[in-house]
Amino acid sequence: MFRFLRSLVLPEAACEEANNSSRYENLFKKLDLNEDGRVDIAELHAGLKALGIPLGKDAEEKIFKTGDSNKDGQLDFEEFMQYxxxxxxxxxxxxxxxDKNNDGKIEASEIVQSLKIxxxxxxxxxxxxxxxxxxxDGTMSVDWNEWRDHFLFNPATDIEEIIRYWKHSTVLDIGDSLTIPDEFTEEEKKSGQWWRQLLSGGVAGAVSRTGTAPLDRLKVMMQVHSSKSNKMNISSGLKQMVKEGGVRSLWRGNGVNVIKIAPETAIKFWAYEQYKKIFANEDGxxxxxxxxxxxxxxxxTAQTSIYPMxxxxxxLAVGKTGQYSGMFDCAKKxxxxxxxxxxxxxxxxxILGIIPYAGIDLAVYEALKTAWLDHYASDSANPGVFVLLGCGTVSSTCGQLASYPLALIRTRMQAQALLxxxxxxxxxxxxxxxxxxxGILGLYRGIGPNFMKVLPAVSISYVVYEKMKQNLGLA
Known part of the structure; x- marks a missing residue:
């Protein structure tokens, strides 16, 4: 995104002897659109966009938060230069x-080595x-000037932040256990962005689960009741539920499913941070x-804590109309x-189902993402949100397919007392x-509605997540 900065703005940046002050001044003048000696966030946004360097709103705000020392909402030249x-x-x-060999340039082998660490x-x-x-300059190596110009307005502060898009992000919730919790930088933790992202993901998960609740309840009913003698399918199952308890019964049990999002996410995030500290090497x-x-x-850890829910x-999902008046009545009985x-x-x-789900989910995700980058990526090493979303959907589906028999056994054990x-x-x-x-197929009862809900769940979750990010100032 910043590769044209040198040719457009800083022609003298390639020379080591270039005067930094004149270089900064040249750039400042291009951003100071009204020529009043100050740059506000609107001018920064418009100026960088005109130079072909569009930034996200959060990046521009981060630059201002760091550079605006007198907090007047504008950057004068001294503040701009200091930043x-x-x-x-x-x-x-x-x-x-x-630059592992200290030769003043970065090569592909050094990137491989550094990211492996x-x-x-x-x-x-x-x-x-x-x-x-x-x-x-097309040399397939990056010197300091090229690196500096590329990241000049990227508010990332270290190499970990620069390559964050390579991690397996699991902020979107499709109603099933997610594996690797999302990670946040120290800057995100200090600025409060971490809780906004978790809140956005939580609300998106609640809306997504509610939207696909009928399919989720149908899955549970088929896991518990479907057999060779009782050939419940998707159509007959939905009709049976509506006949027994009306349309509202399609959402029976969804309240608990939504309520448990917050404690499960919080515990998983906290536990993940603690376990990472235990397994980290001497350098952290x-x-x-x-x-x-x-x-x-x-x-x-999170599943153990919220398992009663x-x-x-x-x-509640398997129970008949009137059997329980609500979650607390169910727990009491x-x-x-x-x-x-x-x-x-x-x-x-x-708990046993976590291992095959987690292993296959992560392995398939990385394999799909790598294959896309190898065959379809052209100018950027960042696959983009829709590619990652697609990889995540397929990998999650594969993980569910592998762990589904254990999930079915779990559900039947939970419901045995009602039969x-x-x-x-x-x-x-x-x-x-x-x-x-x-037979073997008996271990996959209900997998049809389970797969049917994946695409709408991901779609709903993504749309709501993006809207929540906008409302909370993250987008």
């Missing part, structure tokens, strides 16, 4: 951290695409395997009839009974 000087120092440190594995071909997006860095283990443990959701241990029925297959005359089997016994009576 660029301080920012160049940070970019110099980032440049040196990549940060726990991100990329190919030489992908590293060359990163170089291509920065390289202004964490690799891919350690990040995966930390994420899986954080997911298990999972049981309540299943019981379960405790009175079955005791405290009933709130953790199906816990073992639920009259049904023996109370453990995980192994229930697995054997399903195989004997229904």
């Amino acid at each position: 660029l000087k301080d920012h160049e120092k940070k970019m110099k440190l980032a440049f040196k951290s990549l 940060l726990g991100i594995n990329i190919s030489e071909q992908q590293a060359e695409k990163i170089l291509k997006s920065i390289d202004a 860095k964490i690799g891919t395997i350690e990040r995966f283990v930390s994420g899986s443990l954080a997911g298990a 999972e049981v309540l959701k299943t019981r 379960i405790f009175k009839r079955e005791g405290l241990k009933a709130f953790y029925k199906g816990y073992v297959p639920n 009259e005359g049904a023996p109370q089997l453990n995980m192994v016994g229930l697995f054997q009974r399903i195989i004997a009576n229904e």
Whole structure:
């Protein structure tokens, strides 16, 4: 995005002897559109856009927050120059951290090596695409001047922030357990952006789950009741639910499903940060395997904490009209009839399901993203939100496919007490009974509506998430 800055704005930047003050002054004049000696955020936005350097609103605000020392909402030349000087120092440190052989230029092999240290594995071909997006003179190496000009107005402060788009972001919620919690930079934590992003994701998840609740309840009903003798399909299942409890019954259990988003997200985020500290090396860095283990443990910790709500959701979804007056009535009746241990029925297959889901989800996501970058990326090493969204949707679906039998066993164990005359089997016994009576396909009852809800869930979640980001000043 910044590759034309040198030719458009800083023709003398290629010379090491160029005077910094005149260089900054030349750029300041191009941004000071009304020539009053000050640049406000509107002028910065318009000026950079005119120069072919469009920035996001959050990046422009971050520049002003850092550079506007007297807090008057404008940058005079002294503030502007001081900001660029301080920012160049940070970019110099980032440049040196990549320049492993200290020859004054960054090559593809050095990018591969540096990102590997940060726990991100990329190919030489992908590293060359990163170089291509920065390289202004076509030498396939980046010197300090090229690096500085490319990142001149990028408010990132270190190399970790610069390559953040390579991580597996899981802020969008499609109603199933997500694996690796989202990560936030120190700047985002200090500025409060982290809680705004989590809030945006939480609201998006609540709306998404509510929009696809009928399919989610249908999945649970088919997992519990569908068999060779009771061939419940999508059409008959929906008709049966409406006939039994009316249209409102399609959303039975959704309240608990929405309420548990907040505690689950908070616990997962907190636990992930703690586990990362445990697995980090002496330099505070964490690799891919350690990040995966930390994420899986954080997911298990969050699931353990909110698991009773999972049981309540299943019981409400499977229960008949009038059986429970609400979540608290359901909890009271379960405790009175079955005791405290009933709130953790199906816990073992639920925890075991995290491993195949997490491993396949992450592996497929990275494979798809890498394949896209290798074959379709041209000028940028950033795949873009829609490509990442597509990769995430497919990888999540593959993860669900692998872990679905365990999810079905979990749901049946949670609902066994409601089925009259049904023996109370453990995980192994229930697995054997399903195989004997229904065959392998019996382990995939309800997977149809489960897959049907993925696309609308992702779409709703993405739209609401973007709207929430705009309302909270993140976009």
